[in-house]
Amino acid sequence: MSRPGFVLEVDDRTPPLVVHEGLGFRLEDFPPGTRVIYPPESLPAIDDVDAAIREALLNPVDADPLPTKLFAGMRLTIAFDDISLPLPPMRAPDIRQRIIEAVLTMAADAGVDDVKIIAANALHRRMTPAELKQIVGERVFRSFHPQGDLYNHDAEDRDDLLHIGMTDKGEDVEINRRAAESDLLVYVNVNLVAMDGGHKSVPIGLASYKSLRQHHNPATMVASHSFMDHTKSHLHHSAWRMGRLLKDHLDIFQIETTLNNDVFGAPYDFLLKREWEWSVRDQASMLAVRRGLGAAPRRLRHKLFHDLRSPYGLTGINAGDTEAVHERTIAMVHRQQLTEVQGQTDVLVMGVPYLGPYNVNSSMNPILATCMGLGYYFNSYRGQPVVRRGGAVILYHPLDEGFNQLHHPSYVDFYEEILAESTDPAVIAEKYEQQFATDPWYVHLYRTSHAYHGVHPFYMWYWAAHAMDHVEEVIWVGADRRVAQRLGFRAASTLSDALEMASGAVGTSPTISYLHNPPHLIADVR
Amino acid sequence: MMLALQMYRSLPRHLAGRAVGDRLPGILSGYAAPLRLVTIEEPTVERPGWARLRTRLSGVCGSDLGALSGRTSRYFSGLVSMPFVPGHEVVADLLDDCEDLAAGTRVVIDPVLACAARGVEPCEACDDGLTNRCSRVTVGHLSPGLQTGFCADTGGGWGETLTAHRSQLHPVPEGLSDEQAILVEPIACAVHTALRARVEDNARVLVSGAGSVGLLTTMALRSLTPAGEITVVAKYAHQRELALQLGATEVVSPDEVLRRLRRSTGAFAVLPEHSAPYLLGGVDIAVDAVGSKGSLETALNTTRAGGRVVLSGMPAAADLSAAWFRELQVIGSYSSARREPGDRSAFDIATELVTGDVVAQLAKGVASYPLHRWREALDHAHGAGRLGSIKVAFDPSRKG
Amino acid sequence: MRKWAQEGLEDVRRVADGWRWGRRSQVPRSAEPFVPARQSTVFHTDWARTRAAQVAREVAQKGALEPLFRSQVRTSVEGLDVLAGLEGPVIFAANHASHLDTPLILLSLPTRWRRRTAVAAAADYFFDTWWRAVGSSIVFNTFPIERRGGTMATTPGEVLADGWSLVIFPEGTRSPDGFVGRFQFGAAYLATQHQVPVIPIAHRGTFAAMPRGQGWPSPGRRRLTVRFGEPLRPGSDESPREFAPRIRDAVAALLDEDRSTWWEARRRAADGATHDPAGPDTAQWRRVWEQTATVPAPEAGPRRAWPD
Secondary structure (H helix, E strand, O other): OOOOOEEEEOOOOOOOEEEEOEOOEEEEOOOOOOEEEEOOOOOOOOOOHHHHHHHHHHOOEOOOOHHHHOOOOOEEEEEEEOOOOOOOOEOOOOHHHHHHHHHHHHHHHOOOOEEEEEEEOOOOOOOOHHHHHHHHHHHHHHHHOOOOOEEEOOOOOHHHEEEEEEOOOOOEEEEEHHHHOOOEEEEEEEOOOOOOOHHHHHHHHOEOHHHHOOOOOHHHHHOOOOOOOOOOOHHHHHHHHHHHHHHHHOOEEEEEEEEOOOOOOOOOHHHHOOHHHOOHHHHHHHHHHHHHHHHOOHHHHHHHHHOOOEOOOEEEEEEEOHHHHHHHHHHHHHHHHEEEEOOOEEEEEEEOEOOOOOOOOOOOOHHHHHHHHHHHHOOOEEOOOOEEEEEEEEEEOOOOOOOOOOOOHHHHHHHHHHOOOOOOHHHHHHHHHHHHHHOHHHHHHHHHOOOOOOOHHHHHHHHHHHHHHHOOEEEEEOOOHHHHHHOOOEEEOOHHHHHHHHHHHHOOOOOEEEEOOOOOOEEEEO | OEEEEEEOOOHHHHHHHHHHOOOOOHHHHOOOOOEEEEEEOOOOOOOOOEEEEEEEEEEOOHHHHHHHHOOOOHHHHHHOOOOEOOOOEEEEEEOOOEOOEOOOOEEEEOOEOOHHHHOOOOOHHHHOOOHHHOOOOOOOOOOOOOEOOOOOOOOOOOEOEEEEEHHHEEEOOOOOOHHHHOOHHHHHHHHHHHHHOOOOOOOOEEEEOOOHHHHHHHHHHHHHOOOOOEEEEOOOHHHHHHHHHOOOOEEEOOOOHHHHHHHHHOOEEEOOOOOOOEEEOOEEEEEEOOOOHHHHHHHHHOEEEEEEEEEOOOOOOOOOHHHHHOOOEEEEOOOOOOOOOOOOOHHHHHHHHOOOHHHHHHHOOEEEEOHHHHHHHHHHHHOHHHHOOOEEEEOOOOOO | OHHHHHHHHHHHHHHHHHOOOOOOOOOOHHHHHHOOOOOOOOOOOHHHHOHHHHHHHHHHHHHHHHHHHHHHEEEEEEOHHHHOOOOOOOEEEEOOOOOOHHHHHHHHOOHHHHOOEEEEEEHHHHOOOHHHHHHHHHHHOEEEEOOOOOOOOOOHHHHHHOOOEEEEOOOOOOOOOOOOOOOOOHHHHHHHHHOOOEEEEEEEOHHHHOOOOOOOOOOOOEEEEEEEOOOEOOOOOOOHHHHHHHHHHHHHHHHHHHHOOHHHHHHHHHHOOOOOOOOOOOOHHHHHHHHOOOOOOOOOOOOOOOOO
16 A cells, blocks of 8 residues: 655654765755655556556557557557656666567567667667667567667658648647658657656657757746646647647557656665654665765766666556547556645755766766756646745755766756856857757767767756746755856755855745655645 | 076986976976076176176076976987076176167067077078077087077076177066066067967967966967967966956866867867877867977867967977878977068067056066075976966075 | 764764664654554564574573572472373463463473473564564564454464464453453464364462562562463364363363362362352452462472471
8 A cells, every 4th residue: 555645844753854966865854844745655566567568559548459550561660768768767677678579569460560669769869779678678679679670769860850740830840750651650658757758759759859949948948837747838738739730640559658656676765765664674774875875986876876777666558549648647647746735935955866867877967967956856846836936946966977978968068168158048048059959060979979969958958947037046955066156056065054045035944845856756736 | 606596417317307297396396406506607708799687587487397307308408508507588687788788778688599699600590580490509609509598608597697699689668577578588489479370360279278378379369360269278267367368269178178179160079099089170270388298189189180280388299190180280489580470570579569468467477586495486387377377587686 | 984984973873863763763743644554563583483593592591581580489380291191282371460471381391392382472562672572582482463463474373383382371461450351262263273282271379479560570489380281172173262261161270270179170160160260250459459369388299398
């Protein structure tokens, strides 16, 4: 039986609480009265996953059973979510592997020969063969990858993009040509958080830069309140318009899955428990892990964390028509992640963990950390932000991981060159976005190496823009002061220092909320 | 008799300096420096055209430090005569009348000991006014020595008195402080470098290094050439400020330089195995104003094909693959000439440039030491960039 | 390295503080509504029946428990001959008046039996904290049972099946006044289920020596008596509900016998006139008064040379 999420009010009986900060975590004593928002406990998982997959494929929502759509001589394309989901990566077998295997089994039975499997990585970096294999499994990989039938989508490959048309708002819809010209496009999704899935899958995951920039721009992204609520996100509205247009041109069979909150396996499972319920064993593991991390050099800590694989359980799988499926998916995501919160507070505290969508097997550079805190987590609300307008956000992260030159070459330049000049998203967009987006070197690295697209750091910054606009003060606890300064923020060494620094904006006795995250949660602020 | 610092031959010290000088600069100002404070006979004047000078201020140059640490190529060992009193950046007062200059005149000297000073028939280069290219620096009535401060007979600025030939003397205009005047020689070199670079209109230039050579070269490039963007590589914050004031378009740190130039020139980067990354494409002209392997390779690796790399510092051995593969023009720039393009002497141009506001401000950063505190002075000179001094100089008249 | 160790110490200190080491952990007030209904703590006691634990127990019982016990009370044990013809396992069912009951019974058993006997103990009391659980498991070989029903880590059936005899107090709790309370069906259920004999045990004097609420036997080396009865074998189709009263009757008869003589007790039992072990329906103080009377020295047997 899993308990619902709830809001703890810190009192004298509350033990120190875990706050994640990069490649580690700390125990923090919050001032009495602090609200701590806990996600619901992990929902029970489906025992027979294969049966659930079969059931979903044979009895789809608002669509014909998958086998009836498969016939000899057809062009079948299977697209799947890339390595940015789920976080951390799933313990093998990945749910995408099991679904793709089920789809391929049906396709083989129907005599389909022309099958391509495409990672819908949009402007994300190309995945390495090993990473592809981890997601689709050895069997699929061996059958498709050597012939080049399993590959990463390329948003800059003019030959493999097809302009479908314009939405009624004049937005270009341009996606992967192979996918667009298929008789059937099966999209295999992992709906880790509420912003994923729905029409974000095909129209964004398989889009070209030209199509992406229609909604990935500061105007749209600052106005998306929030990304975690597709009914209120301008970005999602745009994607939905595109999806509806695409639907008229292309048969899309959407498969969406939801996972429970089993993010950490033993011996890190104490991180999933509510602290006051820690057993002696949990306390001992916590102490041991803290000491272990304290003794380990950063490279080793990085490896320890990035080698973590989560024992996620499947909580739901739905297939069929995109919108009908997504509605069910969102309901399940909300069941797992939604916690009701009464009213806003002056200060929002969040711990930025070691991993976000864009640094799997890579490093959490300062821009990604900002996006993780002010983009991903800050936007994890429904209704209104947890912190009031003009309040303060306190984030925990050392901001000391530096940049991965292989994965984030344009991030370094963004940080050194652009942030040195301005941190204002509008100014940055105006002056530099096109330069970075069209820089042939970045394009080259994106297409042939494993680099995020040149424009990607801009999206990270735009994403955080809503938060920067909303709050008065952003303070990083335990961060490198110079880095925080470059980002346009301030750094404090302890929570009390940070609160002191924030007092200019929120007074000396502010109300405080701490988002106890991960595992992921959405604050439903009433 | 006079007090002077003297460089002498000492193989152990030379080797020690060479072995560890890079890593432990402190050792140079300690045991390893083949330098000593001595009381010696004052140099005497025996020929017409020569005069004695009393040093007011004499700078410590990068090449001096190189010589003391044994990092200088053995190539130059044939061009000096031991033991000598170093110091080729000199402001001094004339002790004797010298042709048209009266005793007491304050002068700076052009250190090159060319045909005129050596009393030989002018060689081809001297005839053209390109005195720095003189081919007679080892002969004539002086001991070998490419410049004052490397010759056993003339003395140098790091002693109380020295001798110089009329052809070397440039009177200092009224109103210039000694600290400004001491910068005339380095500025003349920077002028020479800037003119050697033959900068085309709007050319993109990289200056690698923001010590005194780099900063003054930046100033010369901005003042004398039609350069477009000038990117300066600087390690320290105050250098950054100065570079911008002296005309740099942007200032980057050494670890950023390749990425920044790649971005701003739209070049492609190549990441070779076990070697430094480089650009295909890049700046039109790069100036190495440090003379280290790293700095020279930065210059070579970020210059576009067919571009120009100017060696302003005394160069270290470096990988020249880029020069071959990218067909770069590698241009040396040594000292300064009495007739630069435009038919003026580099010293004349430098004397004009030195009156600028920024140079006046720079001159305030000149740190002077008495001779007996030479270890401190050399130590300071080694850390000049970090310590925020543009130039370290000796003032032999100071006693404390 | 020093810094690392200091941080470690600091962490330990904070955890000890935050999680109230040595005291009860607390739930923040606002989290109280979300505390799940308390599940019985599943405490694994299998280790307590391993070879190593048996050795430790032998040392604890013979080396510490027995000398201590004998120094505080005197005992007389009757009826052990019933065990002579028996092979284990059996269920020892006794009345329950004091924490002295368990050591009294265990230390009365012949060594061969004592080493193969486990004690059923209330999970909510003895297995409430780890130190009490570990302590009682080592010294008394206890394993947890649920008084109120619920899940158990190790079922008594498994312990029986492994060849261990059990001590069960069918009353389920210590008597408040020394008289016998209602017998629950646990012992009867186990006996019928696993078809093992039940040996009734009656003892007197433990309430007088150390009643509920007292942490140490009263001074004066009180006399305790314990009497083992003939084994009762459940019929093959006898239900626990039928069997349980037989156990209680047997215990009652033994108590009667202990108070009077074997012959008188048998006669009364035959007449169905055995004193109800639940005691007279009188005021509470009289019940306690009666139970705290000193148990007289046994009259039967050879005269003692030196009265004690």
